[in-house]
Amino acid sequence: AQSVAQPEDQVNVAEGNPLTVKCTYSVSGNPYLFWYVQYPNRGLQFLLKYITGDNLVKGSYGFEAEFNKSQTSFHLKKPSALVSDSALYFCAVRDMFEGNNRLAFGKGNQVVVIP
Amino acid sequence: DAGITQSPRHKVTETGTPVTLRCHQTENHRYMYWYRQDPGHGLRLIHYSYGVKDTDKGEVSDGYSVSRSKTEDFLLTLESATSSQTSVYFCAISEDYSNQPQHFGDGTRLSIL
Numbered sequence: 001a002q003s004v005a006q007p008e009d010q011v012n013v014a015e016g017n018p019l020t021v022k023c024t025y026s027v028s029g030n031p032y033l034f035w036y037v038q039y040p041n042r043g044l045q046f047l048l049k050y051i052t053g054d055n056l057v058k059g060s061y062g063f064e065a066e067f068n069k070s071q072t073s074f075h076l077k078k079p080s081a082l083v084s085d086s087a088l089y090f091c092a093v094r095d096m097f098e099g100n101n102r103l104a105f106g107k108g109n110q111v112v113v114i115p
Numbered sequence: 116d117a118g119i120t121q122s123p124r125h126k127v128t129e130t131g132t133p134v135t136l137r138c139h140q141t142e143n144h145r146y147m148y149w150y151r152q153d154p155g156h157g158l159r160l161i162h163y164s165y166g167v168k169d170t171d172k173g174e175v176s177d178g179y180s181v182s183r184s185k186t187e188d189f190l191l192t193l194e195s196a197t198s199s200q201t202s203v204y205f206c207a208i209s210e211d212y213s214n215q216p217q218h219f220g221d222g223t224r225l226s227i228l
Contacts, residue, residue: 032214043119043205043219044158051214090157094213101146101165101212102173107157 002027002095006106014114019081021109023074023091032094033074034103035065037087044090050074061085081113118142119220121206127226134193136223138206140186147189148207148217149173149181151200158205164189165212196227 003026013019025031032051036044048059055067065076074091091106118141128134138147146165150158150173160173162181170181178200180192193200203224207217 034216036219041221043221044207044217046216046218049214049216096213101163102160103217105158107155 002031002093002100002102002104004091004093004104004106006089006091006109008109009107010110010112012112012114013081015083016080019076019078019085019111019113021076021089021091021111023076023106024072025074025091025093026072027093027095028097030096031074032096033065033067034092034094035059035063035074035076036090036092037061038090038108039087047076081111083113083115086111086113119206119208119218121204121220121223123223124221125224127228128196129228130197131195134196134225134227136191136204136206136225138189138191138220140189140208142208142218143186144208144210145186146209146212146217147183148209149179149189149191150205150207151175151202152205152222153202161191161204198227201225201227 005024034049035047038044048057050057050067058064063078089109092103120139122137148163149161159175161179164170164183182190203222205222206220209215209217
């Protein structure tokens, strides 16, 4: 079965400092990995994905993520956090076997960027 | 933003009443999904559809049914609502099931008293 763990409920970071949101995954095959962001009273917005190729993936709003197969991780990063980055972040995985059309989501990380 | 409209956006109802939530898309995507979001659980898949009249269960399907009579509309029905179904419900769409991301509506906040 596919699953995602986001070990920290909340991440606090000062504005201008690097931001990291952690994600580890479990699949039986190869993973498709996604990051989403959710602002209050809104749906999830897609940030970036890893399908294959370069382990460093760049996405929207200056975010990037690094795929690490040996550590089964896909941590989200931003070099310099903004107050507007305060939101709920979700990691999701799909196991890459035929016929699997479901995403498994983590429980989410609340990011608070302190001015 | 992807053209996804959920209605109603808010609803309060009583235990035992039927409730239907609607998801309407203008993207002509084949796949549509219903999730519920609860604190501490993230998003959990209720049902999904891979075409008109083609649907399948997700991980929390008990007490819910769905229908898709047109590509653009996906309905979620709670036949007899219970307090445990109080949640925020999200609809999502995707072009395919493999490497394309899902795009989400803004949700329906449902309270069952």
